[in-house]
Amino acid sequence: MEIITGRLTADAEVKELQNDKKVTNFRLAINYRYRRNGETAEDTTYVDCAYWLNSGVAKFLTKGTQVQLYGRLGVNAWVNANNEAKAIITFHVNDLTLLGKAGNAWEEKAGKPAKKTKAVDTDVTGSGDDDLPF
Secondary structure (H helix, E strand, O other): OEEEEEEEOOOOEEEEOHHHOEEEEEEEEEEEEEEEOOEEEEEEEEEEEEEOOOHHHHHHOOOOOEEEEEEEEEEEEEEOOOOOEEEEEEEEEEEEEEEEOOOOHHHHHHOOOOOOOOOOOOOOOOOOOOOOOO
């Protein structure tokens, strides 16, 4: 099993196949930053992903969302009409974890308002008369 982390390049799309099966397809950008000759450089790898288990997650898989995926890598290779060899890296997702999105995009996309929380008084000053040895 492989683990990859990256950001979606566009909103996920759900495709309905024969026998009422659904697949959620999306593309992930994986950035690798490093230093070359004292300057920061970056390489980006794009991976096409397919998730078969729950198409309802697609509403949370929006452009820019950072996800961690668990599954297996594969390569689809073919020869096009111009007799040129082509290949695409694919990732067959078994499980995923949503890591983050700026703002309240998940709540807005799901149709739920963002939760409001009250401030909690965290003042823990005491009299210092306790029997603790430390």
